[in-house]
Amino acid sequence: MWKYEKKLQYPINIKNISPKNAQIIISQFGGPDGELGAAMRYLTQRYSQPFNEVKGILTDIGTEELAHMEMVCAMVHQLTRNLTEKEIKDSGFDKYFVDHTNGVFPQAAAGIPWRAEYIQSKGDILADLHEDLAADATTTKEQPLFSKAQKPLI
Amino acid sequence: MSRKEQLTKIIYELDFALHELNLYLDTHPTSLKAMELLKEYRNKRQAAVALYEERFGKYISTIDEVPAGSCWKWLKGPWPWENNFMEEN
Numbered sequence: 360m361w362k363y364e365k366k367l368q369y370p371i372n373i374k375n376i377s378p379k380n381a382q383i384i385i386s387q388f389g390g391p392d393g394e395l396g397a398a399m400r401y402l403t404q405r406y407s408q409p410f411n412e413v414k415g416i417l418t419d420i421g422t423e424e425l426a427h428m429e430m431v432c433a434m435v436h437q438l439t440r441n442l443t444e445k446e447i448k449d450s451g452f453d454k455y456f457v458d459h460t461n462g463v464f465p466q467a468a469a470g471i472p473w474r475a476e477y478i479q480s481k482g483d484i485l486a487d488l489h490e491d492l493a494a495d496a497t498t499t500k501e502q503p504l505f506s507k508a509q510k511p512l513i
Numbered sequence: 514m515s516r517k518e519q520l521t522k523i524i525y526e527l528d529f530a531l532h533e534l535n536l537y538l539d540t541h542p543t544s545l546k547a548m549e550l551l552k553e554y555r556n557k558r559q560a561a562v563a564l565y566e567e568r569f570g571k572y573i574s575t576i577d578e579v580p581a582g583s584c585w586k587w588l589k590g591p592w593p594w595e596n597n598f599m600e601e602n
Contacts, residue, residue, distance in 0.1 A: 365574045367593045369525070372600075416539035423532065433594035440596075 361422065368426040373437040378452035381438035382468060388431045389465025389473035392497040398424035400478040400494060407482040432463045520565040521599065524572070527558040 387393050401421030408414050439452065439461045447456050454470065465473035479490045514522070534551045541547060562572050574587050591598045 363576065365587075365593060367598070368529075370599045371594070372596055372598065412540050412542065416536060419536055419539055423536075429594065436594055437596055 361425075367430050367433060368423075369430060371430055371433040371437065373434060376440060376442065376446070377438045378442060378446060378450040381435045382450075382452060382455060384431065384438070385435050385463075385466060386468035388428060388435060388463070390467035390471075391474075391477045392494065393465070393467075393473070393477075394424050394428035394431055395465050395473055396477040397421075397494065398428060399475070400480070400491065403478070403480040404487045404491070407480070408484060408487070410484075413484065413488075435463050436461075517565070517569050518599070520561055520569075523561045524558060524565065527554050527561060530554050531558065 389395050398421050401417040401424060405414050405417035405421065408417060442452070442456075442461065447453050455464075458464075467473075478494075479487065481487055481490075531551065531554050534547055534554065538544065538547050538551065565572050571586075574589065576587060591601055
């Protein structure tokens with residue numbers, strides 16, 4: 360079971376709204392490499408693991424991913440509060456807003472809702488751990504978009 | 514930085530370290546050094562929370578909280594995902 364601790368793992372307090380950035384950041388919640396998928400991946404894979412070390416770490420990092428998800432959702436929420444009609448239309452947030460208003464919905468940046476196919480749970484320790492390694496490697500791919508680098512990203 | 518912010522920052526930092534040690538011990542369960550560090554940081558956290566509560570009241574509202582006064586404090590905002598959570602808690 361779980362108990363809720365009424366805090367974020369790292370505090371989020373965003374002063375300026377940005378529905379444009381929110382539409383990109385939301386991928387880290389419900390996108391193919393997002394925190395929701397990460398939490399589901401580890402918390403489902405743990406049942407078929409034969410070793411206590413693996414059961415333990417999948418439980419603990421699966422739990423931590425839920426805390427990450429909460430921070431990303433907090434960012435999306437704070438970036439999209441008190442929007443005017445002009446801000447919604449000019450930022451391109453209108454395509455999200457028409458379905459969800461400023462509700463936080465698990466989807467990728469391009470609008471694809473979160474899909475269970477993003478994760479694997481094969482009942483095989485090697486298959487599952489290899490998938491975890493691949494998933495972990497994707498986390499470095501999201502960062503360059505927000506760096507100040509002027510060179511081509513790819 | 515106010516005294517309250519200072520103590521909160523220290524508690525967050527210790528929570529981070531404690532969590533990392535927890536993960537390390539999951540895959541290195543016989544590391545005596547990690548277990549010692551875990552104990553050390555846990556004591557430090559306890560001391561920091563005690564200092565905080567001495568001056569500023571209950572550190573974090575949890576569902577285990579003992580009801581006191583005339584209102585169920587668990588509901589008091591702002592909630593963690595809202596702006597100014599740190600300032601007003």
